[in-house]
Amino acid sequence: xxxxxxxxxxxxxxxxxxxxxxxxxxxxxxxxxxxxxxxxxxxxxxxxxxxxxxxxxxxxxxxxxxxxxxxxxxxxxxxxxxxxxxxxxxxxxxxxxxxxxxxxxxxxxxxxxxxxxxxxxxxxxxxxxxxxxxxxxxxxxxxxxxxxxxxxxxxxxxxxxxxxxxxxxxxxxxxxxxxxxxxxxxxxxxxxxxxxxxxxxxxxxxxxxxxxxxxxxxxxxxxxxxxxxxxxxxxxxxxxxxxxxxxxxxxxxxxxxxxxxxxxxxxxxxxxxxxxxxxxxxxxxx
Amino acid sequence: xxxxxxxxxxxxxxxxxxxxxxxxxxxxxxxxxxxxxxxxxxxxxxxxxxxxxxxxxxxxxxxxxxxxxxxxxxxxxxxxxxxxxxxxxxxxxxxxxxxxxxxxxxxxxxxxxxxxxxxxxxxxxxxxxxxxxxxxxxxxxxxxxxxxxxxxxxxxxxxxxxxxxxxxxxxxxxxxxxxxxxxxxxxxxxxxxxxxxxxxxxxxxxxxxxxxxxxxxxxxxxxxxxxxxx
Ligand SMILES: Nc1ncnc2c1ncn2[C@@H]1O[C@H](COP(=O)(O)OP(=O)(O)OP(=O)(O)O)[C@@H](O)[C@H]1O
Ligand SMILES: [Mg+2]
Numbered sequence: 319x320x321x322x323x324x325x326x327x328x329x330x331x332x333x334x335x336x337x338x339x340x341x342x343x344x345x346x347x348x349x350x351x352x353x354x355x356x357x358x359x360x361x362x363x364x365x366x367x368x369x370x371x372x373x374x375x376x377x378x379x380x381x382x383x384x385x386x387x388x389x390x391x392x393x394x395x396x397x398x399x400x401x402x403x404x405x406x407x408x409x410x411x412x413x414x415x416x417x418x419x420x421x422x423x424x425x426x427x428x429x430x431x432x433x434x435x436x437x438x439x440x441x442x443x444x445x446x447x448x449x450x451x452x453x454x455x456x457x458x459x460x461x462x463x464x465x466x467x468x469x470x471x472x473x474x475x476x477x478x479x480x481x482x483x484x485x486x487x488x489x490x491x492x493x494x495x496x497x498x499x500x501x502x503x504x505x506x507x508x509x510x511x512x513x514x515x516x517x518x519x520x521x522x523x524x525x526x527x528x529x530x531x532x533x534x535x536x537x538x539x540x541x542x543x544x545x546x547x548x549x550x551x552x553x554x555x556x557x558x559x560x561x562x563x564x565x566x567x568x569x570x571x572x573x574x575x576x577x578x579x580x581x582x583x584x585x586x587x588x589x590x591x592x593x594x595x596x597x598x599x600x601x602x603x604x
Numbered sequence: 605x606x607x608x609x610x611x612x613x614x615x616x617x618x619x620x621x622x623x624x625x626x627x628x629x630x631x632x633x634x635x636x637x638x639x640x641x642x643x644x645x646x647x648x649x650x651x652x653x654x655x656x657x658x659x660x661x662x663x664x665x666x667x668x669x670x671x672x673x674x675x676x677x678x679x680x681x682x683x684x685x686x687x688x689x690x691x692x693x694x695x696x697x698x699x700x701x702x703x704x705x706x707x708x709x710x711x712x713x714x715x716x717x718x719x720x721x722x723x724x725x726x727x728x729x730x731x732x733x734x735x736x737x738x739x740x741x742x743x744x745x746x747x748x749x750x751x752x753x754x755x756x757x758x759x760x761x762x763x764x765x766x767x768x769x770x771x772x773x774x775x776x777x778x779x780x781x782x783x784x785x786x787x788x789x790x791x792x793x794x795x796x797x798x799x800x801x802x803x804x805x806x807x808x809x810x811x812x813x814x815x816x817x818x819x820x821x822x823x824x825x826x827x828x829x830x831x832x833x834x
Contacts, residue, residue, distance in 0.1 A: 518694060519705070525652075525692075527681030527757055528709035530674075602674075 324539070338544060341508035345501045345548025346555065349585060352497035353556030353573070356581075359490040360573045366483050373479075375441040375457050375471040381409075383437065383465040391463045395441055398459065400452055403442040409433045436467070450477050498588050505544050506592035509537055513600045520600070530601055537593045545589025549582035605630050605760060605792060606651055611660035613646055613817075620646040622817040623660070628794065628810075630760070633787045635803045636796040638814035644796035647814065648763045651794065652684045653677060665760050682710060685754030685762040685791075689769035691746045693738045699725060699749045700734040706756040724752040728782055744775030751782060761792040768799065780806070 379388065388406060395404045407415070412435035441456060453471055461469045513520065523533050556573075564570050606628040613621040621643045628634055636644045649655040650662050653669055662669035665683040672680060693702050703721040712720065725734045728748040738746055747767055754762055764783065768776040780802065787793045797803065803811055813821035 518692075522692065522694060522705065523709045524677075525681060525686055526706040526710055526753065527678040529678045529711075532709060532711070 324536075337508055337511055338540065341504055342544045342547040342551065344504045345544060345585065345589070346551035348497045348500045348504065349549055349552030349581060350555040352494050353552050353581065354559065355493050356490060356573050356577055357556060357560060357570075359486050360577070361570055362486050363483060364571055366479060366486075370479060370483075371445070373443065373453065373471065373476055375443070375453060375460055375469060377439040377441065377460040377463070377466045378436045378468045378470070379438060380465050380467050381436060387465045388437075388439075391465060392439065394463070395439065395456075395460065398456070400444050400456055401441055402444045405440040405442070407438045407440060409435055409437045412436070412438065439466075449480055498584060501545065501548060501585065502588040502592040505541050505548075505589045506596050508544065509541050509593040509596040510600075512540060513537065513596060517600075524601075533601065534594065534597045537597045538590050541589040541591075541593025541596075542586045543589070545585035545587070545592075546582055548589070549585030552585075553578050553582065605665055606794070607663040608650070609661045609663070611650060611657045611662055613643075613650060613655060614658040619817050621650065621657075621814075624814075624817075624819045625660075626812065626819060626822070628761075628792060630792060631787070631790050632792050633784070633806070633809040634792075634794045635806070635809050635811045636794060636814065637798060637800065637803060637811060640798065641816075642814040643817040644798075644814060645765055646817075648686075648765050648794065648796055651761075651763055652686060653680055678710075682757040683760045685751075685757070685759035687747070687750050687754050687762065687764040687767045689766040691738075691743075691750045691770075693746060693749055693753075695739060696737065698735050698737055699730055699741065699745075699752075702738060702749055703752045703756060706753045710757050712756075720756075721752075724755055725749070727755070728752045729778075742775065743771050744778050747771065747775070747779050748782065751779070751786070755786070755791075759791065761794060762786065764793065764795040766797055767795065768797070768802065776802070 377391075379391075392404045392406060395401050410433065413433050416435060439460070441460060443452065443456060453476055457469045457471050460466055520533055560570065560572055606626070608624050608626045611621055611624045612619055624643075624647070636647060638644055646655065650657060650669070651664055653662070653664070653667070653672060656662075656669050664680060667676075667680040667683075694705060697705070700718075700721055703724050704717050707717045707720055708714070722731070722734065725731050728751050730745060730748050730752070733741060733745060738749060741749065747770075751762075751767075762783065767783070768779055771779060776799075783793055783795070784806065803809070811821070811823040812819060
């Protein structure tokens with residue numbers, strides 16, 4: 319024999335499969351929109367991350383700097399925790415790069431008597447060190463080295479990039495929360511209807527002395543079930559959409575599995591919470 | 605076992621019960637009479653705490669209207685069986701299922717439910733019709749199912765609000781005899797009725813009369829002051 323709670327919840331499902339299915343479907347749609355938004359945000363963050371990974375501090379060196387001070391500067395900088403790698407770019411190499419990137423220079427450069435490009439150190443930061451303050455610290459350290467003439471790191475767009483990442487993070491949270499509320503409202507309404515359909519039974523239960531927790535349980539189960547099913551269906555829809563788009567946009571990446579699991583779990587949790595609110599309100603009225 | 609201490613119940617429309625004090629002991633049979641609107645139903649509601657007094661205190665089976673929280677109400681409800689004029693059975697279910705439902709939701713072990721429901725239905729004389737949907741039962745039979753359900757939690761008192769109000773003469777007698785029998789087994793009964801014929805027929809019962817929310821007559825008080833009667 320099944321537990322009475324489970325049986326009541328299943329009976330409710332059997333009695334009103336349309337209601338449960340419909341609300342799960344609506345929850346799925348709401349969470350699907352959240353899933354699409356999550357996909358976009360995730361990919362935006364991936365893109366921004368790869369740009370940030372390329373953020374480097376460039377320290378231009380005195381033309382007269384000898385090999386020994388340069389080696390020492392490289393060693394000093396690489397010893398830092400926030401620096402991953404330091405690459406030395408000689409004057410010749412700088413000219414080569416410039417020629418490769420700008421063909422016009424190739425012709426022009428042939429006539430140059432003197433190499434106009436300074437030697438430099440490209441300082442690559444550790445992962446996650448690309449926030450403006452961390453960069454500024456490294457830049458200052460580099461500037462303090464005697465053979466370093468000038469330090470550049472595109473301060474302005476590092477700031478902007480950082481702000482953009484923060485903004486998308488906040489946006490995904492706000493929109494995610496908004497759709498979670500929409501889902502919870504849908505489930506709450508469905509549970510209210512389910513409670514209404516069973517109001518006679520609830521009345522009798524209270525009269526003969528069933529515990530409130532006992533009355534509440536099947537509805538909580540139903541709410542959680544609706545939320546989880548909605549969340550899973552939303553994941554499926556998002557996945558299908560992702561697969562379709564992936565054919566055209568190969569770089570598109572799938573949202574992290576923690577987001578998926580978190581989304582479905584949140585669906586179940588909010589479903590249960592919405593049911594709890596609906597049942598509590600009803601029990602207070604009877 | 606039931607005690608009202610200067611109980612007043614006010615609704616927005618006015619006082620339904622006003623300054624009522626009473627005492628009902630274990631195993632008593634009490635008729636609660638009075639005109640329509642005199643406060644009989646309200647008194648029964650106060651006893652099972654579906655209404656709380658606006659003033660005074662109701663004490664039932666060790667539970668106080670002042671201290672019992674909504675969370676603990678189920679404990680009181682299991683000590684108080686309820687029967688109504690309109691039966692309030694769950695439609696679409698058999699007699700058996702209606703009684704079994706009460707057992708199940710009050711935590712009877714699943715295996716014990718069927719035999720116990722069967723026994724309760726035999727007690728009210730419905731063993732042979734236990735598998736019938738309640739819609740296919742007569743009024744008297746439905747009231748018997750409701751009584752069986754009320755007995756499911758083995759309460760200390762049965763509260764009946766006009767239990768014969770929808771029944772014909774024969775069915776009324778049957779249901780009354782059943783309730784009388786249950787009382788003889790030791791369960792207190794408080795029955796609201798305005799059927800004075802009924803009250804006269806069961807003359808050994810205690811009678812309380814309400815008028816406009818006040819307790820204006822109590823036969824046990826009269827007994828004690830028998831010299832005052834003419
Ligand atoms: N929920 C309520 N809200 C407001 N007033 C109420 C409510 N319930 C009862 N009353 C009023 O309280 C008074 C007593 O009502 P009650 O139902 O106790 O009477 P009664 O003796 O059971 O009457 P009847 O014999 O018709 O069943 C009436 O005046 C009624 O209008
Ligand atoms: Mg009444």
